[in-house]
Amino acid sequence: MKKISRRDFIRTAVIGGATISLGSAMFIKPMEAQASGKYDIGQCKSLKVTCVSELGWFSNEVLLKQIMAAPGKMQANQWAVPWDPKNAAGSCTLVEVEMLDGKKHKFLLDTGWNKDYMDQAFQREGIDKMLKNHEIDFLIISHEHLDHYWALETTLKYNPNIKIIIPGTFYPEGLEYLQGKDFPEANTSNKIPHKGELVKTEPGKVTQLYPGVAALTFDLPIIVRVRGEQSLYFNVKDKGIVCVTGCCHQNVLTLSDFAVNNIVGGEKMYGLYGGLHISPFGPINEAGMKIVKGMAKYGYKKVASNHCTGISAVQAMIAEGYPVVKGTGRFGSQSDLYIGNGDSVTFG
Ligand SMILES: [Fe+2]
Numbered sequence: 001m002k003k004i005s006r007r008d009f010i011r012t013a014v015i016g017g018a019t020i021s022l023g024s025a026m027f028i029k030p031m032e033a034q035a036s037g038k039y040d041i042g043q044c045k046s047l048k049v050t051c052v053s054e055l056g057w058f059s060n061e062v063l064l065k066q067i068m069a070a071p072g073k074m075q076a077n078q079w080a081v082p083w084d085p086k087n088a089a090g091s092c093t094l095v096e097v098e099m100l101d102g103k104k105h106k107f108l109l110d111t112g113w114n115k116d117y118m119d120q121a122f123q124r125e126g127i128d129k130m131l132k133n134h135e136i137d138f139l140i141i142s143h144e145h146l147d148h149y150w151a152l153e154t155t156l157k158y159n160p161n162i163k164i165i166i167p168g169t170f171y172p173e174g175l176e177y178l179q180g181k182d183f184p185e186a187n188t189s190n191k192i193p194h195k196g197e198l199v200k201t202e203p204g205k206v207t208q209l210y211p212g213v214a215a216l217t218f219d220l221p222i223i224v225r226v227r228g229e230q231s232l233y234f235n236v237k238d239k240g241i242v243c244v245t246g247c248c249h250q251n252v253l254t255l256s257d258f259a260v261n262n263i264v265g266g267e268k269m270y271g272l273y274g275g276l277h278i279s280p281f282g283p284i285n286e287a288g289m290k291i292v293k294g295m296a297k298y299g300y301k302k303v304a305s306n307h308c309t310g311i312s313a314v315q316a317m318i319a320e321g322y323p324v325v326k327g328t329g330r331f332g333s334q335s336d337l338y339i340g341n342g343d344s345v346t347f348g
């Protein structure tokens with residue numbers, strides 16, 4: 001696995017202020033832990049999460065066939081696998097967070113895979129207008145996976161100057177894609193160079209985005225040669241911590257445990273939204289069941305997991321008696337057992 005130079009991170013830690021310049025990219029200055037070792041990310045009033053699209057791809061069979069045919073299989077570089085563009089959809093989430101003073105902020109988590117599919121989803125949910133009107137503060141990318149990042153052009157075509165926040169673990173291809181690059185072998189391209197501020201989050205460091213809202217990049221190798229995923233923590237006043245994820249390749253227990261052990265307010269876990277990557281390709285296995293059963297200890301009050309969680313994993317959560325938030329099964333989502341395309345859930 002490619003190692004990231006520690007020098008890159010050391011260079012980020014010296015100067016005060018919100019962000020620190022590093023060539024063309026910026027790192028957000030990470031938070032300092034309290035003497036107790038915990039991070040006080042502040043509080044927000046509530047958040048509304050809208051699933052713009054949770055369907056990563058249309059057919060598991062087609063996707064798996066392409067992965068297994070690639071040299072090196074699961075370790076193959078995603079930017080060199082000849083993915084079938086007709087099988088591409090994408091994951092994208094709109095987050096609207098209300099501050100304690102009533103002020104509201106909107107941002108996007110991920111931007112999907114298939115540009116046309118995402119454009120339709122953007123128009124359906126009004127994201128195109130929000131981007132044009134600069135109502136969306138930034139796009140934060142959970143990880144470099146094709147189904148979360150490759151329809152970057154759909155966001156940039158409505159606002160090429162938008163601030164973008166990526167994990168500091170991106171590979172060179174992912175960074176080149178931001179500048180506008182064609183990857184014909186993988187049937188993907190970004191023809192609109194990003195002109196706005198680019199910020200990176202340092203793995204293992206809590207980074208505050210607003211009062212009560214923080215990102216954390218977990219550094220780990222992920223299938224089809226991706227590294228690192230960042231997830232979001234919200235501290236909702238009087239309710240508790242809400243975790244919002246892209247794919248949660250680091251696993252939901254690792255994600256939740258971090259909040260319990262390291263974030264002020266983590267003794268009360270309130271909600272969960274996003275992909276949990278438990279049984280994305282079919283029936284849940286023993287390891288997946290262990291994760292589902294392990295979730296019980298957090299006592300989540302609202303569980304809204306979709307995307308790569310897998311229908312069998314959601315069914316297992318329902319069987320365990322977890323408060324799973326149901327959806328409508330519209331716009332291509334494959335079940336109404338979870339929050340799907342066009343559905344929203346409010347925490348707070
Ligand atoms: Fe995904």
Ligand SMILES: [Fe+2]
Pocket residue numbers: 143145247249
């Ligand atoms: Fe992923």
